[in-house]
Amino acid sequence: MPGETLNGTDAGPRRMNRSERLSGLAQQHGALVTLVIAMTVAxxxxxxxxxxxxxxxxxxxSAFLAVVALGMTFVIVTGGIDLSVGSLFALGGVLAAWGSQYGTAVALLLPLAGCGLIGLLNGVLIARVxxxxxxxxxxxxxxxRGVLLAITDEGSTTYLVDKDSFFATLGQSSLGGIGVxxxxxxxxxxxxxVVLRRTRFGQYVYAVGGNEDAGALMGAPVARTKISVYTLSGLCAGLAGALxxxxxxxxxxxxxxxxxxEAISAVVIGGTLLSGGSGFISGSLVGVLLLKVIQNVINQIGSLDSAYQQVVSGAFLAVVVVAQTWLGRRRRVL
Known part of the structure; x- marks a missing residue:
């Protein structure tokens, strides 16, 4: 009979489970496969x-964008978005350079405090208001960006970091031939x-992004989780700027x-759904590397204008979003 194997078992559910697994693997590891192919061709x-x-x-x-994308991953998994990270990255860099004259601790803590505070404010306005x-x-x-311009006198003042300071070694030195x-x-x-996949907070992040109301019924602290991820995003942007x-x-x-x-693109390319509830930290790192490989290849060609980087990145992101949508619908149907 249709749907039965030779030993009498139903093969339909088995085929559906296999298709569902393949769709999940494509969503999770598709960017990695693409990265390997791109690097091989290059x-x-x-x-x-x-x-x-x-x-x-x-x-x-890639390192600086990756740190920003790390915080963005947590935000997008909750179903949110953070458009402030680019400005916070620049602000963190200026605060770190200004604070470096007072020592490494100030150079690191000042951007973390300033950018983290802005992220906290974002989270409170989103979650509580x-x-x-x-x-x-x-x-x-x-x-x-306005605070940044005020600190630098409309951009006319550039704060420098003493090249002999310990803070400078964080960006200039290397270990085993790889930059710090x-x-x-x-x-x-x-x-x-580890935090996203193995801790209770990570479970809350997925629960809020998957279904906020259901997550609240299960005991997830929705407001506190949202505030935490936006604060984390601000901290990551500030740290990236400092480095x-x-x-x-x-x-x-x-x-x-x-x-x-760029950070949003890297996270989405890495397999995190814009709708929330699903995402991978490792995928975001792969997404960043893939964007940088594409940019490097365009630079290697030499005859193409830098604007082509944006065209290729945008087209690639559109393809990934369409693929994610198709895979998501296929998994729901199965």
Missing amino acids: SLSFDTFLTGDNLENMALS GLPPFIVTLAAMLGA PVWITVALFAVGA NAAWLLSGVTILGSGMEL
Whole structure:
């Protein structure tokens, strides 16, 4: 009879489970497969792609965006969005460069305190007042950029970091041929993966993003969880800005423009659903690396304008979102 195997068991559910598993694997590991293919093609096409200097530059440039994307992952898993991280990244860099004259502790704590406070305010307005995340974080983006301009006299003042300070070594030195910012990023992602997948707080994050009302009925502290993830996003953006200032030895005011869109793209490309409730810390890291590989390949070509990076990244993101939507519908049908 249809739906039966030779030994008399029903093969229909087994086929559906297999299709569902394949859809889940495609969502979770599709970016990694694409990254491997992209790196293979790039290494075969350009002799300089796999050189130590090029890989080191890609790793360093990826580290700062990755830290921002780490915080963004928690926000998007809850079903939210944070448009303020680009401005907070720039603000964190300026605060760190200014604070470095008073020592490494001030250079690190000042951007964490300032950017974390803005993230906390975002979370309170979203979770307690009930304002839309898009509007709140857009206002924070503009407000943080305004604070940045006020601190730097409309961008005319650039604060420098003493190259002989310990703070500078965080951005300039390396361990085993790999920059310290890269090691810090790897450590943060390892901790973030454990927190999201293995702790009660991580379960709350998934519950809030999956179904906020159901999560509340299950005992998840919805408001507190939202406030926590937006605060975490602000802290990550501030830390990334501080590390970038240590690397550049200055607080550059023009940085961070469009970084929020890059971070969102990396998180979504890595398999986190914009609708919330599903996401992977490791996937966000893969998404960042994939974006940087695409940018590097365009730079390797040389004849293409830098604007093509945005065109390719946008087109790739559109493809990923369509694929995620299709996979999500397929899994619900199965």
